Amino acid sequence: MAGLYGKKNKEERDFLDPIFGSTTSDHQLPKYKLNDEPVEPRIAYRIVKDQLLDEGNARENLATFCQTYMEPEADKIMAETMDKNAIDKSEYPRTAELENRCVNIIADLWHAQPNEEYMGTSTVGSSEGCMLGGLAMKFAWRQRAEKLGLDINAHKPNLVISSGYQVCWEKFATYFDIELRTVPMDEQHQSLNMDKVMDYVDEYTIGIVGIMGITYTGRYDDIAKLNDLVEEYNQTTPYKVYIHVDAASGGFYAPFMDPQIKWDFRLKNVVSINSSGHKYGLVYPGIGWILWRDKKFLPKKLIFKVSYLGGELPTMAINFSRSASQIIGQYYNFVRFGFKGYREIQRRTHNVARYLATEIAKLGYFEIVNDGAHLPIVCYKLKKDDQRQWNLYDLADRLRMKGWQVPAYPLPKDLDKIEVQRIVCRADLGMNMACDFIEDMKQSINELNKSHLVAHPTHILKKYGFTH
Numbered sequence: 310m311a312g313l314y315g316k317k318n319k320e321e322r323d324f325l326d327p328i329f330g331s332t333t334s335d336h337q338l339p340k341y342k343l344n345d346e347p348v349e350p351r352i353a354y355r356i357v358k359d360q361l362l363d364e365g366n367a368r369e370n371l372a373t374f375c376q377t378y379m380e381p382e383a384d385k386i387m388a389e390t391m392d393k394n395a396i397d398k399s400e401y402p403r404t405a406e407l408e409n410r411c412v413n414i415i416a417d418l419w420h421a422q423p424n425e426e427y428m429g430t431s432t433v434g435s436s437e438g439c440m441l442g443g444l445a446m447k448f449a450w451r452q453r454a455e456k457l458g459l460d461i462n463a464h465k466p467n468l469v470i471s472s473g474y475q476v477c478w479e480k481f482a483t484y485f486d487i488e489l490r491t492v493p494m495d496e497q498h499q500s501l502n503m504d505k506v507m508d509y510v511d512e513y514t515i516g517i518v519g520i521m522g523i524t525y526t527g528r529y530d531d532i533a534k535l536n537d538l539v540e541e542y543n544q545t546t547p548y549k550v551y552i553h554v555d556a557a558s559g560g561f562y563a564p565f566m567d568p569q570i571k572w573d574f575r576l577k578n579v580v581s582i583n584s585s586g587h588k589y590g591l592v593y594p595g596i597g598w599i600l601w602r603d604k605k606f607l608p609k610k611l612i613f614k615v616s617y618l619g620g621e622l623p624t625m626a627i628n629f630s631r632s633a634s635q636i637i638g639q640y641y642n643f644v645r646f647g648f649k650g651y652r653e654i655q656r657r658t659h660n661v662a663r664y665l666a667t668e669i670a671k672l673g674y675f676e677i678v679n680d681g682a683h684l685p686i687v688c689y690k691l692k693k694d695d696q697r698q699w700n701l702y703d704l705a706d707r708l709r710m711k712g713w714q715v716p717a718y719p720l721p722k723d724l725d726k727i728e729v730q731r732i733v734c735r736a737d738l739g740m741n742m743a744c745d746f747i748e749d750m751k752q753s754i755n756e757l758n759k760s761h762l763v764a765h766p767t768h769i770l771k772k773y774g775f776t777h
């Protein structure tokens with residue numbers, strides 16, 4: 310076949326053809342089965358990259374907690390270490406040591422106590438961390454209950470959590486056969502209700518989960534208060550309960566922004582904590598962490614030994630082979646930012662959240678539900694106005710036209726009459742981008758006020774992604 314350069318052999322063609330002058334780019338490749346012939350790398354790259362063109366710009370995605378920016382040096386070192394297998398401690402002992410350092414650094418941030426022996430591991434994200442935390446609680450509960458002579462099969466074991474839980478807890482309950490006992494949130498609290506929580510606890514309770522940073526609103530559960538309630542409860546019964554803190558977002562935020570808030574291993578009954586390295590730990594997805602305050606809260610049955618430098622190393626993760634580059638990215642950030650660097654980044658993110666909350670309140674249409682006081686998350690709902698023809702879903706669509714992804718959704722069960730829009734501020738949403746966003750929001754509202762809308766009747770809710 311005569312191409313741009315006449316009748317050349319295939320090697321020459323592959324080398325000389327411009328990408329969009331190549332025969333391959335001119336053909337439709339099969340989508341759901343392998344093509345017969347290989348495709349030249351630069352052309353394959355372009356074809357795949359082009360398929361992703363209209364995905365939206367991650368930096369303008371204000372829906373996600375997950376990191377969308379790392380420094381070029383971080384990108385580089387992560388790309389260079391993609392071939393390392395995180396599980397293979399004997400082949401990659403240096404990588405294993407970096408993971409170990411990360412666990413120690415995090416233990417220090419979360420105030421592990423000197424008289425206890427903490428343990429921890431990296432995970433794929435908080436979801437895996439929550440599964441592990443939940444499993445450890447289940448196994449530890451069973452050991453305690455059997456010792457006390459409880460008929461452990463008479464009832465399903467249960468886990469107590471506020472109705473603002475993230476969906477991974479529902480998965481945990483389903484996969485591992487646990488009853489999820491949810492404490493309803495009310496409008497005053499919008500977090501775990503301390504007047505009610507202990508009513509949900511009994512001998513079959515494997516533990517209580519406190520959330521540092523409810524995904525929907527960014528509010529912190531009052532873990533110190535919960536600790537007191539648990540302490541009081543444990544005085545009255547041999548069936549002790551303990552707390553796991555799901556600090557997916559707060560675990561790398563509160564230690565820098567609110568060091569005075571006690572939510573971590575400073576509290577006696579907090580036995581394990583998970584967090585997402587890929588949220589405010591500032592690493593690309595997927596990396597998470599879970600730590601136990603003492604090895605006695607991690608039943609031995611859940612620990613497996615892998616060989617390591619001629620010796621053995623305990624592992625407790627659910628997943629097996631995966632790239633170590635996220636662990637290395639986390640360690641890079643720790644080295645690069647240090648305590649003060651993290652604090653400065655989070656402080657600026659916090660300022661952006663406060664700025665957005667103030668400016669959005671000034672627009673006059675919205676009532677602020679969460680102003681970024683805890684996590685840098687701004688939630689607002691529409692004020693009541695019978696004249697207005699549009700709703701938050703219409704506004705989300707308008708903003709989408711300008712590139713921004715800002716989800717609108719009803720709050721979780723018991724508060725689901727309230728529809729909110731939520732902005733997750735991340736480190737890479739700088740003040741200049743935030744100003745542009747406010748301008749775009751003003752324009753979008755102007756356009757909506759002038760339009761005759763037929764879309765999105767208020768009773769039909771659109772689902773947007775908001776769980777991560």
Ligand SMILES: *Cc1c(COP(=O)(O)O)cnc(C)c1O
Nearest residue numbers: 434435436475524555557585777
């Ligand atoms: C994001 C989140 C999770 C799940 O975390 P992944 O890192 O996405 O697996 C769990 N719990 C809470 C509170 C979260 O915000």
